[in-house]
Amino acid sequence: MKIQIVNDYQQLSEVAANLVAGQVILNNNPVLGLATGSTPEGMYHRLVQMCRNGVLDFSNTTTFNLDEYLGLSPDHPQSYHFYMYRHFFHLVNVPPQNIHLPPGLDSDPSQACRLYDRKISEAGGINLQILGIGVNGHIGFNEPHNYLKTGTHLVELEEETVEANSRFFDSPEEVPRRAITMGMRGIMQAEKIVLLASGENKARAMKEATCGKISTRVPASFLQLHRNAIFIVDREAAALL
Numbered sequence: 375m376k377i378q379i380v381n382d383y384q385q386l387s388e389v390a391a392n393l394v395a396g397q398v399i400l401n402n403n404p405v406l407g408l409a410t411g412s413t414p415e416g417m418y419h420r421l422v423q424m425c426r427n428g429v430l431d432f433s434n435t436t437t438f439n440l441d442e443y444l445g446l447s448p449d450h451p452q453s454y455h456f457y458m459y460r461h462f463f464h465l466v467n468v469p470p471q472n473i474h475l476p477p478g479l480d481s482d483p484s485q486a487c488r489l490y491d492r493k494i495s496e497a498g499g500i501n502l503q504i505l506g507i508g509v510n511g512h513i514g515f516n517e518p519h520n521y522l523k524t525g526t527h528l529v530e531l532e533e534e535t536v537e538a539n540s541r542f543f544d545s546p547e548e549v550p551r552r553a554i555t556m557g558m559r560g561i562m563q564a565e566k567i568v569l570l571a572s573g574e575n576k577a578r579a580m581k582e583a584t585c586g587k588i589s590t591r592v593p594a595s596f597l598q599l600h601r602n603a604i605f606i607v608d609r610e611a612a613a614l615l
């Protein structure tokens with residue numbers, strides 16, 4: 375695991391976008407693992423600019439998103455489907471058939487989880503996985519627990535996560551309590567992982583993830599075991615390192 379400390383959010387977004395761009399340019403059929411949340415917004419913005427300027431071509435790219443709220447339809451403004459199309463997919467040329475997100479509405483979510491993992495393997499696995507980190511050290515929606523699940527699965531969100539995400543909803547009661555997330559195996563099997571952390575509210579999680587012991591109570595701490603993981607961290611999030 376490597377840690378790159380950058381000055382601020384702008385620089386973090388630039389470094390992250392350049393890492394994704396490198397993967398897309400060098401790989402004939404890149405498979406990207408994508409994340410939502412406020413942290414990667416700047417990265418998506420830059421990738422869209424690069425695509426518009428003709429620097430990047432996503433026509434051979436395949437994508438798999440980390441997670442989705444259970445019970446939200448793709449056109450719900452707080453669904454991760456909506457986020458991804460608004461910030462990225464509507465603005466670049468990833469072929470629609472190459473875009474994958476866990477379904478928020480499915481009559482058989484457990485079957486949908488198994489199918490999602492199968493599609494990732496059929497695509498040959500993820501070349502580059504982008505991650506944010508929760509204030510409680512979660513990655514995707516793999517929440518702190520006394521055990522972690524390996525495959526894509528359904529999850530009950532922790533109160534801390536519901537509270538952190540309530541800023542996007544009109545009231546905390548509207549935040550879905552359940553989600554579907556890629557599991558730890560899906561994440562850890564990515565060839566390269568880029569975790570982004572910005573702001574002082576991420577400082578404690580960053581310290582625990584990078585300097586603490588590897589624990590299911592801090593899911594991001596497992597990235598210490600990955601041979602090609604890089605944490606891009608701004609000064610505020612790196613304050614306790």
Ligand code: PGA
Binds near residue numbers: 410509
């Ligand atoms: P954020 O979310 O980027 O909105 O802080 C990160 C996460 O919860 O994984």
